[in-house]
Amino acid sequence: MPQLYCWLVALADSYDGFLIDLDGVVWLGHEPIEGAAKAIAALAAAGKPFVFVTNSPRVTPAEQARILREQGIEADEDRVVTAGDTLLELTRKEIGEAGKVYAIGTSGFLEQVEGAGFQLLPAERWQEAEAVLVTGHPRFDYDELKAASMAARAGAFLATIGRDPTMPMPDGLWPGTGSIVAAVEAASGRTAVVAGKPERPIFDLGVRRLGLPEGARVAMIGDRLDTDVGGAQKAGLEGILVAGNESHNPETQVTPNHNISSLLDLTD
Numbered sequence: 001m002p003q004l005y006c007w008l009v010a011l012a013d014s015y016d017g018f019l020i021d022l023d024g025v026v027w028l029g030h031e032p033i034e035g036a037a038k039a040i041a042a043l044a045a046a047g048k049p050f051v052f053v054t055n056s057p058r059v060t061p062a063e064q065a066r067i068l069r070e071q072g073i074e075a076d077e078d079r080v081v082t083a084g085d086t087l088l089e090l091t092r093k094e095i096g097e098a099g100k101v102y103a104i105g106t107s108g109f110l111e112q113v114e115g116a117g118f119q120l121l122p123a124e125r126w127q128e129a130e131a132v133l134v135t136g137h138p139r140f141d142y143d144e145l146k147a148a149s150m151a152a153r154a155g156a157f158l159a160t161i162g163r164d165p166t167m168p169m170p171d172g173l174w175p176g177t178g179s180i181v182a183a184v185e186a187a188s189g190r191t192a193v194v195a196g197k198p199e200r201p202i203f204d205l206g207v208r209r210l211g212l213p214e215g216a217r218v219a220m221i222g223d224r225l226d227t228d229v230g231g232a233q234k235a236g237l238e239g240i241l242v243a244g245n246e247s248h249n250p251e252t253q254v255t256p257n258h259n260i261s262s263l264l265d266l267t268d
C-alpha cells in the first residue's frame with residue numbers, strides 16, 4: 001500500500017487539478033470499487049482540486065454526491081459535474097435563464113430542467129419551444145419524437161447529453177440516448193449539440209468548477225480511452241487511463257498521458 005499511495009501523490013504533484021470519471025473508476029453500477037475512497041481521500045489530503053465528471057443522465061449531481069458519501073467519499077453536489085448539468089448550461093447560454101423547453105427524458109431529468117428555471121412544455125405545445133433537449137428514458141414514444149423533431153425542424157436549439165447508442169444491461173444491449181437522438185435527427189434534419197464526453201462542453205465546465213487559473217495543468221482520469229482520454233486531450237487536457245474495462249475501448253489512435261492499472265491497486 002505505501003508505495004502505490006506515494007505514487008498517487010507523486011502523480012498528483014504533476015497536475016494542478018483532476019477531473020475524475022465515476023463509473024468504472026469510483027464504482028461499477030454504484031457498487032464501490034475497493035480502494036477508490038482511500039485513493040480519493042489521498043488526493044484531497046494532497047490538496048489537489050478535483051471534481052467528478054460523469055455522462056450518467058439518470059441521477060442528479062446531488063444524488064451522485066449522496067451515493068459518493070455513502071461510499072465514504074466526501075462530496076457535495078458542487079463536486080459533481082454531469083452531462084445533464086452541462087446540457088442545461090449550454091441551453092441557458094442559447095435561450096436565456098427561463099426559456100421554453102421541450103424535453104425528452106426520465107422524470108428525474110425533467111425535474112432538473114424545471115429546477116434550473118426553464119419552462120417545460122407539454123408535447124402539444126412544441127411550437128413554442130426555444131430548445132429541445134433529448135436524453136434516454138424507457139417510455140420514449142412517437143408523440144415525443146414528433147414534438148421534438150417538429151420543434152427542432154422549426155428552429156429550436158437541439159441538444160443532448162451524448163451519443164452512446166446502447167447501454168449494457170443484464171440481458172444485453174438496450175437502446176440508449178444516442179438511438180433516440182438519432183431518431184430525432186432523422187425526423188428533423190437537424191444535428192444535435194452534444195454536452196457530454198467525449199465532446200468539449202463537459203470538460204470545460206469541469207475545469208471551470210475546479211476554479212484554477214488560466215493555463216493550469218489538468219488531467220481527466222477515466223476508464224474509456226475514447227470518451228475520457230481522447231475527449232480530454234481534444235479539450236486541451238491530459239488523459240489518465242484506468243485499465244480494466246477494455247471491452248468498452250474501440251480501436252483508436254488515442255495514447256493516454258499515463259496508464260494506471262486501477263484505483264483498486266492503490267490499496268493492495
Ligand SMILES: [Mg+2]
Pocket residue numbers: 021022023024025222223224
Ligand atoms: Mg467510466
